[in-house]
Amino acid sequence: MKMSGSQAIVEALKREGVKTIFGIPGGAIMPVYDVLYDEKEIRHILMRHEQCAAHAADAYARVTGGPGVCMATSGPGATNLVTGIATAYMDSSPVIAITGQVPTSLIGKDAFQETDIIGITTPITKYNYQVRSVRDIPRIVKEAFYIATAGRPGPVLIDLPKDMQTGVDDIDFDVDVEIRGYRPNLDPHPLQVKRAVDLLVEAERPIILAGGGIHWSNAYGELLRLAELLMAPVVTTFMGKGVIPENHPLCLGCIGMHGRVEANKSIMMADVVLAVGVRFSDRSTGKVDEFCTEAKIIHIDIDPSEIRKNVSVHLPIVADAKRALNAIIDELTRRGLKREKSEWLKRVETLKKEYADTEPKGELTGANAVKVLRKVLPENAIVATEVGQNQMWASLHFKVLKPRTFISSGGLGTMGFGFPASLGAKAARPDVPVVDIAGDGSFLMTEQDLATSVTEDLPVIVMVLNNSSLGMVAQWQRLFFGRRYSHTDLKGIPDFARLAEAFGARGVRVHSLNELEQVLKEAVRADVTVVIDVPIPREENVLPFVPPGKSLREMII
Amino acid sequence: MAEHILAALVEHKPGVLYRVSNMFRRRNFNIESITVGVSEVKDLARMTITVRGDELTVEQVIKQLQKLVDVIKVSRLNPDRSVVRELALIKIHTSDSKAKGDVVNYANIFRGRIVDVSRDSMIVEITGSPDKIDAFVELMRSYGIKELARTGVVAMSRGLKSLKVEE
Numbered sequence: 001m002k003m004s005g006s007q008a009i010v011e012a013l014k015r016e017g018v019k020t021i022f023g024i025p026g027g028a029i030m031p032v033y034d035v036l037y038d039e040k041e042i043r044h045i046l047m048r049h050e051q052c053a054a055h056a057a058d059a060y061a062r063v064t065g066g067p068g069v070c071m072a073t074s075g076p077g078a079t080n081l082v083t084g085i086a087t088a089y090m091d092s093s094p095v096i097a098i099t100g101q102v103p104t105s106l107i108g109k110d111a112f113q114e115t116d117i118i119g120i121t122t123p124i125t126k127y128n129y130q131v132r133s134v135r136d137i138p139r140i141v142k143e144a145f146y147i148a149t150a151g152r153p154g155p156v157l158i159d160l161p162k163d164m165q166t167g168v169d170d171i172d173f174d175v176d177v178e179i180r181g182y183r184p185n186l187d188p189h190p191l192q193v194k195r196a197v198d199l200l201v202e203a204e205r206p207i208i209l210a211g212g213g214i215h216w217s218n219a220y221g222e223l224l225r226l227a228e229l230l231m232a233p234v235v236t237t238f239m240g241k242g243v244i245p246e247n248h249p250l251c252l253g254c255i256g257m258h259g260r261v262e263a264n265k266s267i268m269m270a271d272v273v274l275a276v277g278v279r280f281s282d283r284s285t286g287k288v289d290e291f292c293t294e295a296k297i298i299h300i301d302i303d304p305s306e307i308r309k310n311v312s313v314h315l316p317i318v319a320d321a322k323r324a325l326n327a328i329i330d331e332l333t334r335r336g337l338k339r340e341k342s343e344w345l346k347r348v349e350t351l352k353k354e355y356a357d358t359e360p361k362g363e364l365t366g367a368n369a370v371k372v373l374r375k376v377l378p379e380n381a382i383v384a385t386e387v388g389q390n391q392m393w394a395s396l397h398f399k400v401l402k403p404r405t406f407i408s409s410g411g412l413g414t415m416g417f418g419f420p421a422s423l424g425a426k427a428a429r430p431d432v433p434v435v436d437i438a439g440d441g442s443f444l445m446t447e448q449d450l451a452t453s454v455t456e457d458l459p460v461i462v463m464v465l466n467n468s469s470l471g472m473v474a475q476w477q478r479l480f481f482g483r484r485y486s487h488t489d490l491k492g493i494p495d496f497a498r499l500a501e502a503f504g505a506r507g508v509r510v511h512s513l514n515e516l517e518q519v520l521k522e523a524v525r526a527d528v529t530v531v532i533d534v535p536i537p538r539e540e541n542v543l544p545f546v547p548p549g550k551s552l553r554e555m556i557i
Numbered sequence: 558m559a560e561h562i563l564a565a566l567v568e569h570k571p572g573v574l575y576r577v578s579n580m581f582r583r584r585n586f587n588i589e590s591i592t593v594g595v596s597e598v599k600d601l602a603r604m605t606i607t608v609r610g611d612e613l614t615v616e617q618v619i620k621q622l623q624k625l626v627d628v629i630k631v632s633r634l635n636p637d638r639s640v641v642r643e644l645a646l647i648k649i650h651t652s653d654s655k656a657k658g659d660v661v662n663y664a665n666i667f668r669g670r671i672v673d674v675s676r677d678s679m680i681v682e683i684t685g686s687p688d689k690i691d692a693f694v695e696l697m698r699s700y701g702i703k704e705l706a707r708t709g710v711v712a713m714s715r716g717l718k719s720l721k722v723e724e
Contacts, residue, residue, distance in 0.1 A: 122576055123583045127626045147626060180722065181568065181626045305620035308613060 001172070005134040006031040006165040009098070009158075012141035014041055015173060018069050020060060020427050021045070022053040026073025028113060029100030031165035045427055045456050047420070050077050052449045054084020055417050056424030058093045059384060059407050063428040065218060066094070067148050073100040075113030078159075079120065083414060086124040088155040090411025091239060092212060094148035095155040097121075101130065103163040117159050126154035127182075131161065134169040142177045151184025152303040153216050184302055188319035188327045195315055196274070196298045197331040203272035203296075205344040206232040209255070212239030212410070213277015213301060213321045220244070220403050222325035223276070229332055231339040232274070233348045235263040237284045239410045240277070242400035252352060256284040257546045258392040261355040264544070264552040266348050267292060276300045277321045280310040281411065290551035300324045357397055364513050366390065366465045366536045370397040370437060372513055373463060376520040380405065381433040382425045386418035386442030388472035390465045392542040394437045405432075416445030422460040423453055433461065433524045440466040440490055450503035453529040461523045462500075462531045467538045468492045475541050479556075500531035509533040560589060561608050561615045562634045562641060562712050564720050568627040569595065569602040576625055577604065586610065586618050590709030598722070601629065605711045632720045634712050641712040644684045647694060650701030652677045660700065667693045678703055 003011070009032060013021070021044045025033040036044050047053040050072040057068035072081050078099040088095040102111040118130050127147050129140045144156040200206055208230075214223055223243060227234045227250050234244050235252045244251045253260035255267050264286075267273065273295045278284070285291040288310060299306075299313040300321055307316040317324050360371035370393045377383070383398060384407040385391040391408055400406040407425055409417040422436040436443075443464050453460060467474075474488040497507030506528050510516045516534060523530040544555040567573050574593055581588050589607035596603035608618050615633070622631045634641075651657045660679050664671055669683035683693055687710060694705065714720070 118572070119575070122579050179626065181629045303624070305617065305624050307620075309617060309620075 001170065002168060003171050004031065004166060004168050005131070005137055005160070006035045008134065008137040008171045009141065009160065009165070010035045010039060010042070012138050012173065013069065016067070016141065016145045018042060018067075021069045021071050022047050022056040022060070022424065022427075023071030024048075024050055024053060024073070024077060026077045026100060026113070028074035028102055028162050029071065029077070029160070029165070031162065032071070032098075032100070032160070043427075045423075045458070046452065048448045048451050049446065050080030051083050051416065052420035052423070052446050052452070054081045054095060054097060055087065055414070055420035055446070056427065057095050057097075058084060058088040058091075059421035059424030060428045061088070061093045061095055062215070062407050063382060063404050063425045065216070065404060067096050067145055068094070068424065069096045069098065071098045073113065074102055074117070075115045078115055078117040082120060082124070085121055085155045085157065087409050087412045087414045087417060089124045089126075091409065092153050092216060093155065094153035096144055096148055097155060097157040099157065099159050100165070101159045101161040104132065104161045105163070107161065117157065121157050124155070125157050128157040128159065130159040131164040134164055134167040135171065137164075138171060138173045139175045139177070142175060143179060146177050146179065147182060150182070152213075185304070185318050186302070186320040186323055188300070188317045188324040190327070192315060192317045193324070193327040193331055196317060196328055197335065199272050199296055199298060199315065200230060200274065200328070200332070201335065201337060204342070205269055205271040206230055207267055207270035207273055208232050208234045209237065209267060209273055209275040209278055210234055210240045210243045211237040211276065211278030214240060214243035215404065217277065217302070217321035219276075219322035219325055222322055222329065224248070226325050226329050229329060229338065231341055231345055233266055233345065235267050237278050237281070238395055238408070241395060242403060242406040245401045246399035247401060252348065254395050255552065257286065257548070258395060258542055258544065259546070259552070260396060261544050261555060261557055262348070262351040264546070264555060265351055268552050270295050273297045274300070275313075276325065279306045282310075285311065286546045286552040287550055290553070360513060362513070364511070364516065364534065364536060365540050366393045366467070367397050367540075368513055369463065369465055369516060369534050369536065370394055372517050373435065373437070373520060374398050376517060376524060377433060377435065381435065382407065382422075382429060383435050383437060384408065384418040384421040384425060385437045386439050387413045387415045388439050388442060388470070389467070389475065389542050390437050390439040390442065390471075392472070393465070396542070398437070415442040419443055419446050419462060420449050422462070423449060423458045426458040426460050435461040435463060438462050438464045439471055440464055440468060440496070441470045443496070444494070447499065450500060450505050450529065450531070454504040459527055459529045461520070462529070463520070464496050464531065464533050465536050466496065466533055467536050467540065469538055472542070474538070478539070478541070480547070496531050496533040500529070505529035505531055507531045507533070509535070511535070558609045558611060561610070562636060562639065562710060563606045563608065563619065563622070564632050564634055564712060565604040565606065565622055565628055566596060566598070566601045566630045566720060566722060567604055568629065569600050570627070573602070573627045576627055577622070580621055580625060584617070584621055586614065592709040592711050594711070601722070605709070607710050629722050630720060634714055638716070638718075639712050639714050641686050641710055642684055643687050643690055643708055643710050644682065645690045645694070645705065645707045646672070647681045647683065647697055647702060648704035649679050649681065649697050650677065650703050651679050656700050660697070663693070663696055669693065
């Protein structure tokens, strides 16, 4: 079929099932945008900053479990994507980023808006492509989607020089993808599965540590079945939040620096840790030399390089989480194991009771606001967070009840992520309420996309926990730097309610927990974006807290 | 820390060396040397990489290499059962005939070859294990080395064991 590169890329995207693109046009990507002008099957959402386009695509991917696509022009458009791509890379999210590039004849000449986006994104993508022949476009797009989604997901970038967009050639979409350098191992080794079951059967104090890999492998049911079969408590990493309903009796919540007390205490007492789809990040393990030193660790991950990268494990299983868990369940069933409630589980339940969340009442605080939000929202509502105290209060006190309803930048910790992520989530799931749990510092980093929210009909709720500070940094200054609040005072600027109104959204400032609850209830029903400014005390700390470099045993409670 | 030799078959296309060297830099691995050239398969290049590190590090290096989409296969060579070679060109200051004679003698002992002679310098081409080249270079220092170029290591397992892409 004779067509231009621009037509080919749009057609190839459609063949991959792309329904939504988040992007901003610019000089070097205009031919593709010209094709999008007539496009009926793909919804293009015009963002107001490329970083937001990448975050929105990332959230779209996390909510749907499939790829999310963003698009930008060359040079500054492409570099603005970088923070979003790095965020997706750290959290293993299948983002496809498409960038314009100067014509091939100008590459290397420092042409206007030229940047080496291949060089820049090599360490933060699973792979990247620069199109050098129009005919290659169908193959490259197919490969890009395969690499982004197969095995451990991650972002892939396609750089499109302008002459590759305008060039016309005979395009064949019927291409086979054969990537000899990327063949993830999906099936667990049977012997390793037997050994894992041996360990689990003999364990007196087993625990399951579940991570983000459960999301990407869609192994929710298997995780739950295995936990119930073993009667083993389940803790999660921050990225694993929501892989098991957090109101399930066996779920103890997140471990880590701001993990729940019962979760941190329990994992440190376990004798066998079944870790699935986790990478043992420093924020999860605390001082790594003292992490579960008494326990035997079984580590299931699809990425072989995660095995023994951070923590030495007794039994590695390189496989897809769903298949590995199924194999373990089968072997356990074959051996006829069905555990009763053990002494261990009773101990864990006692801990859980001891540290259970209290009802929100009294002062308007960050922690209370998050608890009220949970009370108001339906189970299927999606929550995105910014980064910092707001995020950790959400982690501690917002119980996630359904898969893929909690979206947060865990690995990179990108301030400004939450709001554009909420827009991406809303684009993917217009049928459910979407809330950004924000801080005043974070929200101000990407707040310009209120314009997107209003003009693209993506109504979300932004709950700004406003302590007029870069709160998490201020907390560290309070605890470790002798209250020397170096450059963390944001001086109460701006007036978020009026800012929202300026964008055509609704803005409200609340003064009490009751008022917050009322406003949230109305906001959930509203068909416009609502920004709720929630003033909270400056000195409120996120607790518990494992100080940096300390073991999970050394929590400040 | 011990030195390890890795051989890798990689896609023979632009940018692959960048991806490999970039990964080493970003993961904080130390490359002693890296060489790239064609392999027995048309569209595959072969890299020989010498790294320093403990057992865990070299295990991570291999896994991180394998993780790169353009890297098809990686194998760790056992130094005792491999042929390990490097080539060096050394331009030596030889102002008098005694120096010239010495260099020729030493080159013969090391099975090197004189590949260029001028009024006051000679170039020796020498091939062998890196240790052997080190020893020769050390000997030449007293005469004065004007220029030194080494290729870095290439290596191959002896006998039947070979680095191949499974079909």
